[in-house]
Amino acid sequence: MLTQIYEKETLALSVHTRYEAREIQKEVRADVVTFIHLQSLFFIPCYTLSLLALMMTVNATALAYNGKQLDFIMAVKAVMLAWKRQLVTSGVVYVIVLTYCILTRVILILVGDVYARMLVWILLVVLEGCVLAILGMGMVVSVLEEECGLEALGVGWVLMEGRWFCGWILASLLVMMTSGIRWGFRILMGSQDLMSLVNKVGLICILGLVILWSYVVNTVFYCECKKEQVDKVEN
Numbered sequence: 001m002l003t004q005i006y007e008k009e010t011l012a013l014s015v016h017t018r019y020e021a022r023e024i025q026k027e028v029r030a031d032v033v034t035f036i037h038l039q040s041l042f043f044i045p046c047y048t049l050s051l052l053a054l055m056m057t058v059n060a061t062a063l064a065y066n067g068k069q070l071d072f073i074m075a076v077k078a079v080m081l082a083w084k085r086q087l088v089t090s091g092v093v094y095v096i097v098l099t100y101c102i103l104t105r106v107i108l109i110l111v112g113d114v115y116a117r118m119l120v121w122i123l124l125v126v127l128e129g130c131v132l133a134i135l136g137m138g139m140v141v142s143v144l145e146e147e148c149g150l151e152a153l154g155v156g157w158v159l160m161e162g163r164w165f166c167g168w169i170l171a172s173l174l175v176m177m178t179s180g181i182r183w184g185f186r187i188l189m190g191s192q193d194l195m196s197l198v199n200k201v202g203l204i205c206i207l208g209l210v211i212l213w214s215y216v217v218n219t220v221f222y223c224e225c226k227k228e229q230v231d232k233v234e235n
Contacts, residue, residue, distance in 0.1 A: 047090075050211075051083065051086050051087070051090065052079065053211075053212065053215070054086065054139065054143065054215055055078060055079050055082050055083065055086060055143055056070075056075055056078075056079070057212055057215040057216060057219070058139075058140055058143040058144065058215055058218075058219045059074070059075065059078040059082075059143065059144075060075075061215070061216050061219035061220060062144055062219055062222075062223060065219070065220060065223045066223075078143075082142065082143045084148070085142040085143070085146075085147070085148035085152070086139075086142055086143065086148075088142070088148040088149045089138060089139055089142035089148050089149055089152050089153075090139070091149075092149045092150060092153070093135045093138065093139065093153075096131070096135065097131075097135070100128070100131060104124050104128075107120060107124070108120065108121060108124075125172075125175075126168075128171075128175060129168040129169075129171045129172040129175060130164070130167075130168055130171070132171035132174065132175065133160065133164070133167035133168055133170065133171040134153055134156055134157055134160070134167075135153065135156075136156075136167075136170075136171060136174075136214065136218040137153075137156030137157075137159060137160055137167065137218060137221070137222060137225075138152040138153035138155070138156040139152075139218070140156070140215075140218050140219050140222040141153075141155045141156050141159070141222065144219075144222070156222075158229075159222065159225040159226060159229060160225060162228075163221075163224075163225055163228075166221070167221065170217055170218070170221060174210070174214050174217075177210050178207065178210060181203050181206060181207050181210070184199075184203050185200065185203060
Protein backbone atom coordinates (compact mmCIF):
# COMPACT_ATOMS: atom_id res chain seq x y z
CA MET A 1 0.00 0.00 0.00
CA LEU A 2 2.84 2.36 0.78
CA THR A 3 4.21 1.88 -2.73
CA GLN A 4 0.80 2.69 -4.20
CA ILE A 5 0.66 5.88 -2.14
CA TYR A 6 4.07 6.97 -3.45
CA GLU A 7 3.02 6.20 -7.02
CA LYS A 8 -0.17 8.25 -6.67
CA GLU A 9 1.77 11.18 -5.21
CA THR A 10 4.13 11.05 -8.19
CA LEU A 11 1.15 10.88 -10.56
CA ALA A 12 -0.48 13.90 -8.88
CA LEU A 13 2.63 15.96 -9.65
CA SER A 14 2.58 15.02 -13.33
CA VAL A 15 -1.11 15.42 -14.29
CA HIS A 16 -2.11 18.37 -16.47
CA THR A 17 -5.17 19.73 -14.61
CA ARG A 18 -5.73 20.81 -11.02
CA TYR A 19 -8.97 18.84 -10.86
CA GLU A 20 -7.17 15.57 -11.56
CA ALA A 21 -4.47 16.46 -9.03
CA ARG A 22 -7.09 17.18 -6.33
CA GLU A 23 -8.87 13.89 -6.99
CA ILE A 24 -5.64 11.94 -6.77
CA GLN A 25 -4.71 13.76 -3.56
CA LYS A 26 -8.07 12.76 -2.08
CA GLU A 27 -7.32 9.13 -2.92
CA VAL A 28 -3.87 9.50 -1.36
CA ARG A 29 -5.33 10.89 1.88
CA ALA A 30 -7.85 8.04 2.05
CA ASP A 31 -5.09 5.50 1.46
CA VAL A 32 -2.92 7.11 4.14
CA VAL A 33 -5.77 6.90 6.68
CA THR A 34 -6.34 3.24 5.83
CA PHE A 35 -2.61 2.53 6.06
CA ILE A 36 -2.39 4.18 9.50
CA HIS A 37 -5.37 2.16 10.76
CA LEU A 38 -3.82 -1.10 9.57
CA GLN A 39 -0.45 -0.18 11.05
CA SER A 40 -2.01 0.65 14.41
CA LEU A 41 -3.73 -2.75 14.53
CA PHE A 42 -0.75 -4.91 13.62
CA PHE A 43 2.27 -2.80 14.57
CA ILE A 44 2.69 -3.76 18.23
CA PRO A 45 2.41 -7.59 17.88
CA CYS A 46 4.47 -7.66 14.66
CA TYR A 47 7.10 -5.33 16.13
CA THR A 48 7.35 -7.40 19.32
CA LEU A 49 7.70 -10.68 17.42
CA SER A 50 10.28 -9.12 15.12
CA LEU A 51 12.45 -7.95 18.03
CA LEU A 52 12.16 -11.31 19.79
CA ALA A 53 13.11 -13.15 16.60
CA LEU A 54 16.06 -10.81 16.11
CA MET A 55 17.41 -11.21 19.64
CA MET A 56 16.95 -14.98 19.71
CA THR A 57 18.45 -15.52 16.26
CA VAL A 58 21.43 -13.23 16.85
CA ASN A 59 22.28 -14.80 20.21
CA ALA A 60 21.85 -18.36 18.91
CA THR A 61 24.01 -17.64 15.85
CA ALA A 62 26.74 -15.92 17.88
CA LEU A 63 26.90 -18.83 20.31
CA ALA A 64 26.93 -21.37 17.47
CA TYR A 65 29.77 -19.45 15.84
CA ASN A 66 31.77 -19.93 19.05
CA GLY A 67 30.84 -23.62 19.36
CA LYS A 68 28.12 -23.20 21.99
CA GLN A 69 24.37 -23.78 22.14
CA LEU A 70 21.56 -21.50 23.30
CA ASP A 71 19.28 -22.99 25.95
CA PHE A 72 16.00 -21.58 27.27
CA ILE A 73 17.48 -19.91 30.37
CA MET A 74 20.21 -18.23 28.33
CA ALA A 75 17.64 -17.07 25.78
CA VAL A 76 15.44 -15.45 28.43
CA LYS A 77 18.45 -13.72 30.02
CA ALA A 78 19.64 -12.47 26.65
CA VAL A 79 16.23 -11.01 25.84
CA MET A 80 15.94 -9.34 29.25
CA LEU A 81 19.35 -7.75 28.85
CA ALA A 82 18.97 -6.57 25.26
CA TRP A 83 15.34 -5.53 24.78
CA LYS A 84 15.78 -1.91 25.88
CA ARG A 85 18.78 -1.46 23.63
CA GLN A 86 16.84 -3.00 20.76
CA LEU A 87 13.95 -0.60 21.26
CA VAL A 88 16.27 2.38 21.02
CA THR A 89 18.30 1.07 18.09
CA SER A 90 15.28 -0.10 16.09
CA GLY A 91 13.67 3.32 16.58
CA VAL A 92 16.79 5.05 15.25
CA VAL A 93 16.96 2.60 12.33
CA TYR A 94 13.29 3.24 11.49
CA VAL A 95 13.81 7.01 11.42
CA ILE A 96 16.90 6.66 9.21
CA VAL A 97 15.15 4.30 6.76
CA LEU A 98 12.05 6.51 6.60
CA THR A 99 14.15 9.62 6.02
CA TYR A 100 16.15 7.86 3.32
CA CYS A 101 13.02 6.66 1.52
CA ILE A 102 11.51 10.17 1.55
CA LEU A 103 14.71 11.78 0.32
CA THR A 104 15.14 9.27 -2.52
CA ARG A 105 11.56 9.84 -3.68
CA VAL A 106 12.03 13.61 -3.63
CA ILE A 107 15.36 13.41 -5.47
CA LEU A 108 13.97 11.16 -8.21
CA ILE A 109 10.97 13.47 -8.66
CA LEU A 110 13.20 16.57 -8.94
CA VAL A 111 15.45 14.98 -11.56
CA GLY A 112 13.64 15.60 -14.84
CA ASP A 113 15.89 14.03 -17.46
CA VAL A 114 15.31 10.31 -18.01
CA TYR A 115 18.97 9.36 -18.32
CA ALA A 116 19.97 11.52 -15.37
CA ARG A 117 17.20 9.91 -13.32
CA MET A 118 18.49 6.45 -14.23
CA LEU A 119 22.01 7.41 -13.15
CA VAL A 120 20.74 8.89 -9.88
CA TRP A 121 18.66 5.76 -9.27
CA ILE A 122 21.73 3.54 -9.71
CA LEU A 123 23.73 5.70 -7.28
CA LEU A 124 20.89 5.59 -4.75
CA VAL A 125 20.70 1.79 -5.02
CA VAL A 126 24.44 1.54 -4.29
CA LEU A 127 24.06 3.95 -1.37
CA GLU A 128 21.08 1.98 -0.07
CA GLY A 129 23.25 -1.15 0.18
CA CYS A 130 25.82 0.75 2.25
CA VAL A 131 23.18 2.22 4.54
CA LEU A 132 21.48 -1.14 5.11
CA ALA A 133 24.83 -2.79 5.82
CA ILE A 134 25.52 -0.28 8.60
CA LEU A 135 22.01 -0.58 10.00
CA GLY A 136 22.12 -4.38 10.01
CA MET A 137 25.47 -4.39 11.76
CA GLY A 138 24.21 -1.85 14.29
CA MET A 139 21.21 -4.02 15.16
CA VAL A 140 23.51 -6.97 15.85
CA VAL A 141 25.84 -4.77 17.92
CA SER A 142 22.93 -3.61 20.09
CA VAL A 143 22.11 -7.26 20.88
CA LEU A 144 25.60 -8.55 21.62
CA GLU A 145 27.21 -5.43 23.10
CA GLU A 146 26.25 -2.70 25.55
CA GLU A 147 25.76 -0.06 22.85
CA CYS A 148 22.47 1.19 21.44
CA GLY A 149 21.14 3.78 19.03
CA LEU A 150 23.66 5.86 17.13
CA GLU A 151 26.47 4.46 19.30
CA ALA A 152 25.67 0.93 18.07
CA LEU A 153 25.66 2.14 14.47
CA GLY A 154 29.01 3.83 15.09
CA VAL A 155 30.47 0.59 16.42
CA GLY A 156 29.13 -1.22 13.35
CA TRP A 157 30.74 1.40 11.12
CA VAL A 158 34.13 0.84 12.79
CA LEU A 159 33.82 -2.96 12.67
CA MET A 160 33.12 -2.92 8.93
CA GLU A 161 36.35 -1.06 8.19
CA GLY A 162 38.11 -2.92 5.40
CA ARG A 163 35.05 -5.08 4.67
CA TRP A 164 32.72 -2.51 3.20
CA PHE A 165 32.37 -4.30 -0.12
CA CYS A 166 31.42 -7.57 1.57
CA GLY A 167 28.83 -5.78 3.72
CA TRP A 168 27.44 -4.02 0.66
CA ILE A 169 27.12 -7.32 -1.23
CA LEU A 170 25.24 -8.97 1.65
CA ALA A 171 22.89 -6.02 2.08
CA SER A 172 22.31 -5.77 -1.68
CA LEU A 173 21.37 -9.46 -1.83
CA LEU A 174 18.80 -8.82 0.91
CA VAL A 175 17.42 -5.85 -1.04
CA MET A 176 17.14 -7.95 -4.21
CA MET A 177 15.28 -10.76 -2.44
CA THR A 178 12.86 -8.47 -0.60
CA SER A 179 12.28 -6.45 -3.79
CA GLY A 180 11.39 -9.66 -5.61
CA ILE A 181 8.90 -10.55 -2.90
CA ARG A 182 7.35 -7.06 -3.04
CA TRP A 183 7.09 -7.40 -6.82
CA GLY A 184 5.26 -10.69 -6.33
CA PHE A 185 2.83 -9.05 -3.90
CA ARG A 186 2.11 -6.27 -6.38
CA ILE A 187 1.26 -8.81 -9.08
CA LEU A 188 -1.07 -10.72 -6.75
CA MET A 189 -2.65 -7.60 -5.23
CA GLY A 190 -5.50 -7.43 -7.73
CA SER A 191 -6.46 -11.13 -7.40
CA GLN A 192 -8.81 -12.37 -4.69
CA ASP A 193 -9.17 -16.07 -5.55
CA LEU A 194 -8.00 -18.97 -3.38
CA MET A 195 -4.83 -19.60 -5.36
CA SER A 196 -3.68 -15.97 -5.04
CA LEU A 197 -4.35 -16.15 -1.29
CA VAL A 198 -2.20 -19.26 -1.03
CA ASN A 199 0.53 -17.52 -3.02
CA LYS A 200 0.37 -14.47 -0.75
CA VAL A 201 0.74 -16.67 2.34
CA GLY A 202 3.67 -18.39 0.66
CA LEU A 203 5.34 -15.05 -0.06
CA ILE A 204 4.85 -13.98 3.56
CA CYS A 205 6.54 -17.18 4.75
CA ILE A 206 9.40 -16.65 2.29
CA LEU A 207 9.78 -13.06 3.50
CA GLY A 208 10.00 -14.30 7.09
CA LEU A 209 12.69 -16.80 6.14
CA VAL A 210 14.63 -14.12 4.26
CA ILE A 211 14.52 -11.84 7.31
CA LEU A 212 15.73 -14.63 9.60
CA TRP A 213 18.46 -15.43 7.07
CA SER A 214 19.54 -11.78 7.16
CA TYR A 215 19.82 -11.94 10.98
CA VAL A 216 22.04 -15.02 10.72
CA VAL A 217 24.22 -13.56 7.96
CA ASN A 218 24.64 -10.21 9.73
CA THR A 219 25.59 -11.98 12.95
CA VAL A 220 28.21 -14.15 11.23
CA PHE A 221 29.53 -11.06 9.47
CA TYR A 222 29.72 -9.27 12.83
CA CYS A 223 31.60 -12.17 14.41
CA GLU A 224 34.08 -12.25 11.54
CA CYS A 225 34.66 -8.50 11.75
CA LYS A 226 34.99 -8.68 15.53
CA LYS A 227 37.47 -11.54 15.28
CA GLU A 228 39.55 -9.62 12.75
CA GLN A 229 39.51 -6.53 14.97
CA VAL A 230 40.68 -8.55 18.01
CA ASP A 231 43.47 -10.16 15.93
CA LYS A 232 44.66 -6.72 14.82
CA VAL A 233 44.76 -5.48 18.43
CA GLU A 234 46.68 -8.55 19.64
CA ASN A 235 49.18 -8.33 16.82
